Structure formats: C-alpha cells, structure tokens
Amino acid sequence: MPHRALLLVDLQNDFCAGGALAVPEGDSTVDVANRLIDWCQSRGEAVIASQDWHPANHGSFASQHGVEPYTPGQLDGLPQTFWPDHCVQNSEGAQLHPLLNQKAIAAVFHKGENPLVDSYSAFFDNGRRQKTSLDDWLRDHEIDELIVMGLATDYCVKFTVLDALQLGYKVNVITDGCRGVNIQP
Numbered sequence: 726m727p728h729r730a731l732l733l734v735d736l737q738n739d740f741c742a743g744g745a746l747a748v749p750e751g752d753s754t755v756d757v758a759n760r761l762i763d764w765c766q767s768r769g770e771a772v773i774a775s776q777d778w779h780p781a782n783h784g785s786f787a788s789q790h791g792v793e794p795y796t797p798g799q800l801d802g803l804p805q806t807f808w809p810d811h812c813v814q815n816s817e818g819a820q821l822h823p824l825l826n827q828k829a830i831a832a833v834f835h836k837g838e839n840p841l842v843d844s845y846s847a848f849f850d851n852g853r854r855q856k857t858s859l860d861d862w863l864r865d866h867e868i869d870e871l872i873v874m875g876l877a878t879d880y881c882v883k884f885t886v887l888d889a890l891q892l893g894y895k896v897n898v899i900t901d902g903c904r905g906v907n908i909q910p
Contacts, residue, residue: 728868730771731761734847734875734882736825737777739811739818741876746811748877748904755824757902758874762829771831771866775847775859775875775885777812778819778835785843786810801842803851812837834859846884848892860892870895874902 736758738744741751762772779785787794787807794809812819821827834857836844844850847859863871871894875882882903889896 728866729870729872730773730863730868731765731872732847732885733758733772733774733830734873734885735775735777736822736875737812737818738820738822741822744811745809745818748906750904751876752822754874754876754902754904755822757899759826761872761874761899761902762826765872766829771868772829773832773834773862774821774830775834775836775881776819776821777837777881778814779812779837780840781813783837783840801852803842805843832862834862845880846888847881848885848888863894870897872897872899874899876904878903878905879907
C-alpha cells in the first residue's frame with residue numbers, strides 16, 4: 726500500500742492578499758488546504774509544508790539589483806525573474822497563513838535560504854546544486870505518493886511537482902488548491 730502525504734507549497738502571508746508578492750486569489754487556497762488536511766488526518770496521512778525563507782539580502786530580490794520587480798535577468802548564471810522582497814526570514818510575510826490549520830503539519834521545509842540562488846522547488850534550488858531535507862524526510866517516512874497544492878502554480882508548485890516526479894514519487898495536483906502569479910499570461 727502506498728504511503729501518501731499532503732504537501733502544502735508556500736501558503737504564506739506574502740503570497741496572499743496584502744502580501745509583498747500576492748498571488749491573485751491566493752487566500753482561496755487556505756480553505757481547500759484545511760479540507761484536505763482534515764481528509765488526510767482522517768486517513769492517517771502526513772501533512773507537510775514548504776516555506777519560502779529568504780535572507781533580507783536575497784539575490785532574487787529586485788531591490789538587490791536596483792531594478793523594477795518582475796524584471797528578467799540572471800542570478801548565478803541561471804535565468805531569474807527579480808521579485809519584490811518577499812518571505813524574508815522571521816517576517817510576518819514569511820509566516821504560514823494564519824487561517825491554515827498549522828497544528829496538523831508534521832514538518833515544514835524551508836527553501837530559498839541561499840542568497841545566491843533562488844529555490845522555486847521544495848526539493849532543490851533552481852540550479853539543483855543544493856537540496857532541501859524534503860526528499861530525505863519523505864524516504865525516511867516511506868512516503869512514495871504526494872498530494873500537492875499551493876502557491877504559485879506557475880513557479881513553486883510547478884517545479885516542486887516536476888522534481889517530485891523526477892525523484893520517482895507519484896504526484897496528484899489539487900488544481901482547486903493552486904493559484905498562479907501569471908506575470909506573463
């Protein structure tokens with residue numbers, strides 16, 4: 726029998742209404758997440774989360790380069806969209822959404838801590854040079870299937886799902902629980 730976990734991707738204040746990098750309708754994902762959390766708990770399945778966790782001088786921030794937010798460029802030899810400062814470590818914006826049932830979350834995996842490279846995926850940085858502890862945690866808990874939802878579909882959810890598939894996990898994406906930044910429709 727497969728062991729499954731719900732992975733909540735970046736359900737953080739800065740990606741919701743009023744946040745520094747608010748995703749349109751991002752708040753609407755919290756109700757979906759809470760329903761899925763209840764469902765997973767009733768089945769004895771793990772609930773885990775990723776959390777964008779940038780130092781204040783992160784290289785993905787437009788402010789570090791003197792450019793307007795959403796300007797394309799490069800960071801450490803990799804294509805990079807320069808973002809508004811967001812999810813700065815220990816800030817209110819970096820915290821998980823206050824209406825999210827956080828008591829049910831077994832583990833939270835920080836990403837984006839290296840100021841020299843961005844990390845859209847919950848598994849690796851964008852250059853795949855460093856990995857988070859997510860894959861090790863999943864293997865230690867014998868989890869081989871993920872239910873994934875969160876923010877933003879076109880960046881962090883997308884790259885998390887692609888990496889999960891490449892690592893051999895079965896993945897189910899809850900599209901009702903995803904919203905995109907969509908800066909280039």
